[in-house]
Amino acid sequence: MNETPTVEMLRTEEMRLTQTFESEIAQLLKEPFHGVFGSRTFFQNRHYIRFTAHIDGILIGHLALGLRAVTLGDNLLDVIGIAEVGIDMAFRGQGIGRRLVMAALEEGRQSPASFALLFGDTNIYGGMGFAKASNPVTSTSFEAARTGKTITETEHPLMVCQLGDSVWNNDLPLDLAGFRF
Numbered sequence: 001m002n003e004t005p006t007v008e009m010l011r012t013e014e015m016r017l018t019q020t021f022e023s024e025i026a027q028l029l030k031e032p033f034h035g036v037f038g039s040r041t042f043f044q045n046r047h048y049i050r051f052t053a054h055i056d057g058i059l060i061g062h063l064a065l066g067l068r069a070v071t072l073g074d075n076l077l078d079v080i081g082i083a084e085v086g087i088d089m090a091f092r093g094q095g096i097g098r099r100l101v102m103a104a105l106e107e108g109r110q111s112p113a114s115f116a117l118l119f120g121d122t123n124i125y126g127g128m129g130f131a132k133a134s135n136p137v138t139s140t141s142f143e144a145a146r147t148g149k150t151i152t153e154t155e156h157p158l159m160v161c162q163l164g165d166s167v168w169n170n171d172l173p174l175d176l177a178g179f180r181f
């Protein structure tokens with residue numbers, strides 16, 4: 001009888017990433033993100049923490065987490081942003097993405113953030129506590145890690161998960177004060 005392999009979860013702060021680990025992350029993210037990161041381990045800019053999943057020391061899953069102050073209506077509030085979620089093709093659909101997201105949300109609950117934000121698919125993140133948000137979103141567009149224009153979008157895949165007691169207001173404009181997560 002085959003034993004289910006043990007998945008080890010790691011948390012690494014951005015400033016502690018080694019070159020070797022970054023190369024492994026860049027390699028893992030190539031397929032899920034169609035190579036658009038080049039040799040980077042991020043799409044737009046660096047993050048704060050990486051959550052990774054490993055089997056027998058081999059990297060099979062990744063999620064990046066950032067902390068940012070954004071403006072919702074007239075209120076400045078802290079949020080965490082989840083990005084670059086990618087699982088090795090051979091290990092998809094086994095709950096590893098969910099485990100990485102849960103680890104990020106737990107980190108967020110211990111942080112100053114009131115909400116977790118991501119741009120993603122409701123089929124994937126809807127069952128993890130995220131709801132689609134309809135706020136107009138202002139952000140800075142980035143192309144190949146270069147600053148583009150400031151844009152405001154009403155059609156976008158923004159999703160929000162409440163971390164504390166505050167309730168998200170979908171009617172207010174959201175200014176990300178920078179690029180999308």
Ligand SMILES: CC(C)(COP(=O)(O)OP(=O)(O)OC[C@H]1O[C@@H](n2cnc3c(N)ncnc32)[C@H](O)[C@@H]1OP(=O)(O)O)[C@@H](O)C(=O)NCCC(=O)NCCS
Binds near residue numbers: 085099120
């Ligand atoms: C999307 C991805 C990160 C999910 O990770 P995973 O480990 O395969 O997902 P899990 O097994 O933890 O499943 C989590 C949920 O997502 C759903 N899901 C997973 N892959 C899905 C897909 N391709 N389409 C729709 N739903 C999907 C699962 O049904 C599950 O839903 P539930 O919570 O209602 O049961 C992974 O499949 C991947 O790397 N895909 C390619 C890159 C990508 O699309 N990244 C996300 C950008 S938003």
